[in-house]
Structure formats: C-alpha cells, structure tokens
Amino acid sequence: MFEAITVSKLNNYxxxxxxxxxxxxxxxxxxxxxxxxxxRNVIYFSLKDENATLSCVSFYPNLISEIVEGSKIIVTGSPxxxxxxxxxxxxxxxxxxxxxxxxxxxxxxxxxxxxxxGLFDTAHKKPIPSQIKRIGVITSKEGAVLQxxxxxxxxxxxxxxIVLYNTKVQGLQAENEIAHAIDVMGHYDKVxxxxxxxxxxxxxxxxxxxxxxxxxxxxxxxxxxxSAVGHETDYTIIDFVSDLRAPTPSAAAExxxxxxxxxxxxxxxxxxDFYKTANRFLQNKxxxxxxxNNKLLNTFEKLVLNETNTLKHKKDILxxxxxxxxxxxxxxxxxxxxxxxxxxxxxxxxxxxTKIEQQGKSINKLENLNLEENLTINFIxxxxxAKPIK
Numbered sequence: 001m002f003e004a005i006t007v008s009k010l011n012n013y014x015x016x017x018x019x020x021x022x023x024x025x026x027x028x029x030x031x032x033x034x035x036x037x038x039x040r041n042v043i044y045f046s047l048k049d050e051n052a053t054l055s056c057v058s059f060y061p062n063l064i065s066e067i068v069e070g071s072k073i074i075v076t077g078s079p080x081x082x083x084x085x086x087x088x089x090x091x092x093x094x095x096x097x098x099x100x101x102x103x104x105x106x107x108x109x110x111x112x113x114x115x116x117x118g119l120f121d122t123a124h125k126k127p128i129p130s131q132i133k134r135i136g137v138i139t140s141k142e143g144a145v146l147q148x149x150x151x152x153x154x155x156x157x158x159x160x161x162i163v164l165y166n167t168k169v170q171g172l173q174a175e176n177e178i179a180h181a182i183d184v185m186g187h188y189d190k191v192x193x194x195x196x197x198x199x200x201x202x203x204x205x206x207x208x209x210x211x212x213x214x215x216x217x218x219x220x221x222x223x224x225x226x227s228a229v230g231h232e233t234d235y236t237i238i239d240f241v242s243d244l245r246a247p248t249p250s251a252a253a254e255x256x257x258x259x260x261x262x263x264x265x266x267x268x269x270x271x272x273d274f275y276k277t278a279n280r281f282l283q284n285k286x287x288x289x290x291x292x293n294n295k296l297l298n299t300f301e302k303l304v305l306n307e308t309n310t311l312k313h314k315k316d317i318l319x320x321x322x323x324x325x326x327x328x329x330x331x332x333x334x335x336x337x338x339x340x341x342x343x344x345x346x347x348x349x350x351x352x353x354t355k356i357e358q359q360g361k362s363i364n365k366l367e368n369l370n371l372e373e374n375l376t377i378n379f380i381x382x383x384x385x386a387k388p389i390k
Contacts, residue, residue, distance in 0.1 A: 357376045
C-alpha cells in the first residue's frame, strides 16, 4: 500500500509536469470568450468550445480591448498550475481575433432581424412617467440586484413602492419566465413602470435577455419598460427594444426616483424666489402708488390753489362791484335826503316858517280858516294858541 502524500506535494508534482513539458510552452488555443473581468491590471476570462472550457489569465492589461465577450479569439501562452489553489490557468501573452463566436453570431442575426421588423424604432418607445409611485421589478429575489434597487430607491424617496416578480435570470426556461413576468406586470394596473434587471455576466449568462420571446414581450408590453441588464458595457437585445436602457440596475433606480431632500431644497428655493419676486412686485406697486399719490396730491393742490385764486379774484371783483353799487346807492340816498330836507317842515320852520293848524288840520289858505275857532301856531321849538281876527 502506497504512503499518502500531502496536497502540496501532489500539486507540486503536477506543476513540475506542466513546466517540464516543452510541447505545452508557447502554444496557441482557439475558443469563444466569456466571463471577462479586469482586476488590478490582471485580465481574467475563459475560453470555451462545444465540449470544454479553459480558464485564462493575462498580466498584460493592454490586451483587454482584444478580449471581447462572445468573440472568438486565438490566445498564445502557456498553461500554469497554481500550486496553492490547485487550479490550472492558461497564461496569455498574445491575442488574435479568430472571427465571432457562435452565440455572438446568433445575437447579431436576431438583432438585425428584429431591427428590420421595427422593434427598435423610437416611434414605438413609450415615455417614462414623470411622477412614479410604484415600480415593478422583474429579477431574482436572491440576487444583489434587488437589494441595490431597493436601497437606492428608498434612500432617495421612501414613498415609492416596489413590486417584485421573482424569476430566473439565467439557465433553463429563464427566458420564458421573464417573458411571462413582463406580460403579467404589463397588465398590472398598480405599477407605473417596469424594470427588467440582473447583474453582469458573460454573453452566455445574459443569453435569456437576448432571446426573441423576451424581445417581443417587451415590445408588446403596454407599460414603459427600462432594461437594466448587466454592466454598462453589456448590451443585450432587450436594451434595444425597451423604452429606456439603464447602464446598471442601480442607475435604473436613480433614473426613476428623485432625491426627496433635493426636491425639498428645490421647493424651498422656488419658494424663496417666489417670495423675493412677490416682495419686489409689491414694493414696486407701493412705490408706484406713492408716486401716483404724490402726483395726485400735487395736482389736487394746484387745482385747489387755482380755484382759490379764481374765487379770490371773483370775490375781489364782486366786492369792488358791491362797493361801487353801495356808493351809488349812498349817493342816491343823499340826493333823496337833500330833497326831503328841502320839503321837511321842520327844516322849513328852522328858516322862520310856522305851521298853522285848526282842529288838527293844516291851514294853508285863508279861505279854509274859521274865524270862530282858535288856531294853533307851531314853531320849531313849540306852539301857541291864537284867536283869528279879521
């Protein structure tokens, strides 16, 4: 019975075998790319064909532009067995294009056919509502995507509701579940918009979103749909059919919600602007009223002054006319007084004339005198009685 060896010894033996085999040094391998990632200037990806996959790593970050998801490439390098992890990687030092991979070719064919049918036309795209109260999300309840959407949505606006339709995001029958979820959500009156989301992955991982059944379900959906599949550099068929593409699921949550704090600040800013504008308007009106009031007062004062001067002038004219009238009347009265004085018995008597009366009657003719009766002779300062003698 053989003695057991440690894992380290076994892995070292395997590494020595690979390192000693000259035929495995600087060889070329052809395959289809999937699972590309870049970390700390190291490129990680895999190659595959119909029957197998090969993990690859490259320490030449400038090769990233040649290693495209879904493309078919020829890589040159050597296999390296990693002792500590017990894993075989193919260290790539050179990359050449070898035509498109099978999946990518299918992607391009379907994309072109649907585009020719008009499924990508902007005329068919529905506008995203400006006021959103409830978002329908189609994704897996197990993934981080749902948590990202919930966290960002509720951090920005806690009043927005999220309705989840749990589906597979890859694997067998995933496309049928996604298409059915789109149809159900599209006829659910309580959601305003639908987000179809999943995290990043290889072309093969995202293939459910490159299928015709999902594309047509998206096109026929009566509600607006935002596609948020993969990372910013990932493009799928649903991105072209949907009403709006978000580069990531997190970005979709930001696109569909407004920041409540920012909105409050904006409202306060609008209120302050309105207050300042209203204050300026009222102040201008007050200033205008004061100006008009001053003008009216000045006009009124001028009018009163003019009327006062006119009345004063008329008064002067009237007074002068009255004075002349009164003087004329005084003159006339004087003439009358002079005339009356001339015929005034008293004045005549002052001149030495007397008035003779008999039985209370004035005697101005001899023939009226009764010799039998006494006479009364009136002087200016008294009278005497006398007996007439013929």
